[in-house]
Amino acid sequence: MKRKAAIGIFDSGIGGLTVAREIAAQLPHETLVYLGDTARLPYGSKSAETIIKYAVRNVSFLAESSLKAIVVACNTVSSVALPAIREVVDVPVLGVIDPGARTAVGASPSGVIGVIGQPGTIKSGRYESAILRLNPSARIYSRATPLLVPLAEEGWVGTEVARLVLLHYVEPLADKGIDTLVLGCTHYPLFKADLARLFREELKAAISLVDSAECLAKDLKAMLQEEDLAATEGVPSHRFFATDSTETFVRVGASFWGQDFPTVLHVDL
Amino acid sequence: MKRKAAIGIFDSGIGGLTVAREIAAQLPHETLVYLGDTARLPYGSKSAETIIKYAVRNVSFLAESSLKAIVVACNTVSSVALPAIREVVDVPVLGVIDPGARTAVGASPSGVIGVIGQPGTIKSGRYESAILRLNPSARIYSRATPLLVPLAEEGWVGTEVARLVLLHYVEPLADKGIDTLVLGCTHYPLFKADLARLFREELKAAISLVDSAECLAKDLKAMLQEEDLAATEGVPSHRFFATDSTETFVRVGASFWGQDFPTVLHVDL
Numbered sequence: 001m002k003r004k005a006a007i008g009i010f011d012s013g014i015g016g017l018t019v020a021r022e023i024a025a026q027l028p029h030e031t032l033v034y035l036g037d038t039a040r041l042p043y044g045s046k047s048a049e050t051i052i053k054y055a056v057r058n059v060s061f062l063a064e065s066s067l068k069a070i071v072v073a074c075n076t077v078s079s080v081a082l083p084a085i086r087e088v089v090d091v092p093v094l095g096v097i098d099p100g101a102r103t104a105v106g107a108s109p110s111g112v113i114g115v116i117g118q119p120g121t122i123k124s125g126r127y128e129s130a131i132l133r134l135n136p137s138a139r140i141y142s143r144a145t146p147l148l149v150p151l152a153e154e155g156w157v158g159t160e161v162a163r164l165v166l167l168h169y170v171e172p173l174a175d176k177g178i179d180t181l182v183l184g185c186t187h188y189p190l191f192k193a194d195l196a197r198l199f200r201e202e203l204k205a206a207i208s209l210v211d212s213a214e215c216l217a218k219d220l221k222a223m224l225q226e227e228d229l230a231a232t233e234g235v236p237s238h239r240f241f242a243t244d245s246t247e248t249f250v251r252v253g254a255s256f257w258g259q260d261f262p263t264v265l266h267v268d269l
Numbered sequence: 270m271k272r273k274a275a276i277g278i279f280d281s282g283i284g285g286l287t288v289a290r291e292i293a294a295q296l297p298h299e300t301l302v303y304l305g306d307t308a309r310l311p312y313g314s315k316s317a318e319t320i321i322k323y324a325v326r327n328v329s330f331l332a333e334s335s336l337k338a339i340v341v342a343c344n345t346v347s348s349v350a351l352p353a354i355r356e357v358v359d360v361p362v363l364g365v366i367d368p369g370a371r372t373a374v375g376a377s378p379s380g381v382i383g384v385i386g387q388p389g390t391i392k393s394g395r396y397e398s399a400i401l402r403l404n405p406s407a408r409i410y411s412r413a414t415p416l417l418v419p420l421a422e423e424g425w426v427g428t429e430v431a432r433l434v435l436l437h438y439v440e441p442l443a444d445k446g447i448d449t450l451v452l453g454c455t456h457y458p459l460f461k462a463d464l465a466r467l468f469r470e471e472l473k474a475a476i477s478l479v480d481s482a483e484c485l486a487k488d489l490k491a492m493l494q495e496e497d498l499a500a501t502e503g504v505p506s507h508r509f510f511a512t513d514s515t516e517t518f519v520r521v522g523a524s525f526w527g528q529d530f531p532t533v534l535h536v537d538l
Binding site: 038039040045046047049050146147149150151154156160161164165168243244245247248 | 307308309314315316318319415416418419420423425429430433434437512513514516517
């Protein structure tokens with residue numbers, strides 16, 4: 001029964017938990033199988049070839065469970081590895097780029113859009129091409145903002161250091177007149193409050209922040225309902241796996257998922 | 270001829286280049302074979318098991334060349350994987366912990382010593398035990414300082430952000446009355462000037478900074494001379510390998526090695 005099958009989700013680490021949490025909120029009866037490839041993180045600074053190799057390995061592990069869909073909850077993997085992933089599985093594969101691009105285009109009256117992400121995502125140019133497909137006259141300014149991941153994972157959200165780093169990264173984008181900023185990495189939603197304060201109080205700019213998790217969860221829900229695959233009852237029992245020690249994953253994971261963060265099992269890939 | 274054999278050096282990435290550079294300076298006729306396991310970096314946040322697995326794989330690759338010694342130019346690997354590495358090779362294996370501990374004990378009249386490093390190094394407690402073996406009455410204060418690696422690699426040395434992060438990390442150690450601080454990660458020597466300024470101008474503390482690369486290179490030289498293995502003539506042709514794309518390695522590597530940074534070859538491990 002495909003309807004009882006799980007939704008497979010993977011990320012290089014814990015960032016994808018912001019996506020998993022949003023899916024669990026919008027689809028409360030679906031069972032999630034989550035894999036964080038923490039032994040090999042971060043993907044953001046690695047080459048496309050290496051990322052594809054890891055992504056295929058992760059998906060093959062997830063596919064050992066009975067799945068109805070696979071969510072690539074990582075911008076870097078979504079930018080470079082979706083075609084390779086679709087070759088090895090026969091269920092729908094959803095990435096975070098297209099939903100983020102669609103939300104950004106809808107949120108931007110001026111069509112001047114900023115994108116921040118890890119180096120691999122920015123280098124791929126996938127947000128640019130996805131946005132331009134939807135609005136060919138959009139003007140897009142992108143910037144790699146690599147420090148935001150360690151700052152989020154090490155608990156520096158809301159500090160003076162975070163303010164200075166964010167200012168350094170986004171001021172040049174604000175100067176270009178963007179009205180919308182895509183948070184092109186699953187870690188970045190943790191800085192939503194810092195960014196909102198920075199734009200409002202220091203840069204005096206009215207800028208919409210786009211978090212693709214929300215839109216992706218909506219897409220997934222619509223697709224499952226359309227194909228009559230949605231689970232409509234029961235309490236799901238999620239399964240979480242990490243490729244490195246689960247201790248850090250559980251500690252840091254709580255700040256991404258919430259206090260009821262469940263048991264995480266180790267898997268050697 | 271063992272005297273013509275190379276010195277194998279490996280690190281999770283580019284940090285070990287600070288060690289390789291020091292070895293090249295003190296032993297200018299030795300050929301170096303350097304491997305940066307950039308596809309799997311950083312090691313600092315990974316578990317001991319995972320680090321040992323990667324370390325053994327790296328050493329097996331280096332051992333395909335004819336070697337006279339292996340240098341583990343990474344504090345995290347040195348803290349957890351030396352016994353496992355010594356099981357798979359039959360040449361001397363030198364880590365960075367013992368030289369750093371010896372220098373620190375020699376530099377500290379009070380015996381109150383601070384150690385900063387990546388989480389894996391600090392968690393291992395290896396600096397503490399190495400220092401206490403040499404000075405059983407030493408008092409050691411250690412602290413994991415994970416943000417320093419991305420700050421060094423992303424070019425934030427000498428900035429206000431670096432100052433604030435360093436202050437946050439080392440002020441509690443200065444408050445304990447340390448007179449010596451071990452830079453327990455091969456990236457940290459890049460912050461020597463920032464740290465010196467911080468201790469002198471803001472914290473008003475006279476603190477010796479210990480960089481283990483110097484002492485390790487001295488140990489290596491003494492060992493090679495003692496065993497009559499030192500190369501005494503000729504221009505060496507170093508070989509550098511990285512497991513991820515070599516582009517970033519070359520770009521960032523220049524700030525660790527210097528402007529004459531040579532070609533880097535990719536190897537898939």
